[in-house]
Amino acid sequence: MSKLESAVRVLEAQEPDEISILFRSSKGNYGYASVLQQISTLSETLTTPLSVGGFSSLQGCPVTALFNAGADKLIVNSLLYSDPSRIRTIASEHGAQSISAAVDLELVNNRLMARAETLEFGIRFLEINDWIQLAINVGVGELQLTSVDYDGSLVTEQYLEKTLPQFVSTGLPIVYGGGCYSVDTFFKAFSLGVSGVSAGSFFLKKDQNLSELKAHLYNKQLPVRPS
């Protein structure tokens, strides 16, 4: 069993609402044949929704094969800027719900901006509302936001309160992630109207238990699905 498969099994046993895998390679883009094989292997026993992403390019990527192999959603970030027409086509063919657009938010001169990075243009910063409109225009069905500055660290309430309402007001499902340090962060994010909270290190590196987290949130009267 690979490390990925092992990690997924550990997480699935705790009955998360969804599992997200970002395929990243230190050499650049991940080999799609390898990705398809891993997704196929996981799908033989996985009964939990699966999102995949981390691709800097979809060139040569059989997106339909990704969905056929068992992926339910494709998470896109830099692809939104580098290949928007391709994203639009995928959303049109497979449904808006098949694409989740992720944005990294970064403090620039004390203002939160959407960080856009492509091989062609390097790093640019967009106003958050401009990024949101770009994502909506290509037809994505979900928005995810992470914080470059607060990833893995204690997230200030001020940051959450400023940022999340802009996304929630779109009417699309919103997933908040990258910065969940404590149970209170989850609670705050849900209180501000997000549909889901995404966390990795919180569970894998801090050895937190999903069942305990859900119990905490349930006790705070949030409608969580019991484990």
Add this chain to the structure above:
Amino acid sequence: MIACVIDLGLGNISCVTSSVKRALVDERFSFLCVASPNELSHIPSHIILPGVGTFSEGMQRLNSTGWSDYIARNCIDSPRCSLLGICLGMQMLASIGYEGSRTLTGIPGMDIIGGSVEHLSTISTECSIRIPHIGWNDVVFTSSGSLLFEGISNSTDFYFMHSYAVASVNPSYILARCDQSTGSFICAVNRDKCFGVQFHPEKSQSAGSRMMRNFLELC
């Protein structure tokens, strides 16, 4: 007995086939996954019709492969097999669909349960669901005693991923609704040996696995 998954090339096939195979505990069962009814040498006892995509594309493929006629003959006219439509598969049981249609008259469906396929925003204008409807939600039974949900508690969560749903279906065909405090939509139907579920049992963990097993135990 034969469990047959229809492969229309519309996504998600490996998860559905894995789910069906796991649920086949009876040694008398054999499993097939085929793209055309021409590949069948015997009439299956159970047909599973999955689908992710647009109604128009789904019906175009269902008609061109001959599946719509095959299902009409063997699941409705002279019912010899049970049918389970999942997500788009359930929607194609309706009479007409408006997703992916460029005409106001819509695209004809298989007309098994009647009704139409509409955008969630038009079905329940007061519904608080964010669209696309992605995530887990309550499945509330409208009738008791359906064998499809045997052993599954009322209001159990299942996984949804869609922007459209069936509406205006004959009430006697409705098995369950996805209920919100301010609105709801139909999420499970049954007419004779034909079943449809809007949610994804193959992605709904233990509840979905139980539902799939229940379907395969139907005769």
